[in-house]
Amino acid sequence: MSHRADTGPEPAAGRAALRLEAITYVAGRTLLDDVSVTFPAGRLTALSGPSGSGKTTLMSIAGxxxxxxxxxxxxxxxxxxxxSGDPRPEVAFVLQVYGLVPILSARENVSIALRARGVAPADADESAEAALARFGIADLGERQVEELSGGQMQRVACAxxxxxxxxxxxxxxxxxxxxEGNRxxxxxxxxxxAARGAVVVVATHDPAVVDACDLHIALDEGRVVR
Known part of the structure; x- marks a missing residue:
């Protein structure tokens, strides 16, 4: 029997949902066991569960x-x-381990995401500055990542x-x-x-983050429990 989460109403017409059907993942042991979930566009979905529940594995397969x-x-x-293991161009990640390049500046770490998609360097840098400003760290654009705190690196990763x-x-x-403020x-x-129509999924341990989302999927031992 497939373990399916109740994700509420279907997404609005014209918006594609991200659908995972009967997902099993085995790497020495079973990390995900016949999981079926739908992540609708235009909604903010929380994915929760204890460490080892399969959240990161499910996100990695989804992306x-x-x-x-x-x-x-x-x-x-x-x-x-x-x-290839490379995500499609329409997919973006904010990784738990940040995935930033230590020898580059905060702005360069953001800019390279656009340059990799063919955006001109000057335009990419301008957009990177605006993205850093969204998270209150525009003043850190010239700082190398290795000089930043954990919280600052997390916000660069978000940008x-x-x-x-x-x-x-x-x-x-x-x-x-x-x-709390930066959260x-x-x-x-x-x-x-989500409001512009993206599929947005947040893996979290934080009950406050779960409460702020539209939908909640909980995993435990590789299965959907809520």
Whole structure:
């Protein structure tokens, strides 16, 4: 029997939901066990669960970083797995481990996400500055990442994930290093991304983040429990 989450109403017409059907992932042990969930566009979805519950693995499969052992992950009929482990252009991640380049500045770390999509360097830098400003760190643009605090790096990672205006935004613990004020800023920006019609999924341990979302999917031992 498939373990399916109740994600509420279907997304609005014209907006493609991200659908995962009967996802199982085995890597030495079963990390996900026959999980079926739908992440609708235009809604902010929380994905919660204890450490080891499968949240990051599910997000990685949803975004095309990992191939499921069995099952499908599709957006508008397109398989999220491309065969390379690289996400599709319409997918952006905010990684729990930040994934920033230490020797680059904060602005450069954000700008490269746009340059990789063919945006001219000057335009990419301008957009990067605006993205940093969204998270209250425009003044840190010239600072190298290795000089930043954990909370500052987390906000740079958010700026990089948000700057591309992706159709699918997957954020893994994007507020774990933040105080209450900055957490509220990140949540407001996540909601802005959903409001423009993106699929937005937030993996979190934080009950306050869960409460701020429209939908809640809970995992435990690789299965949906809520």
């Amino acid at each position: 095309g970083l990992l191939q499921a052992t069995s099952g499908t992950a599709e957006l508008d009929g397109q398989d999220m797995w491309t065969g 990089r994930g948000f700057v591309v205006g992706a159709g699918v935004l997957l954020a893994d613990e994007p507020t774990s290093e933040l105080d 509220a800023v990140v949540l407001a920006e996540l909601r802005e991304e």
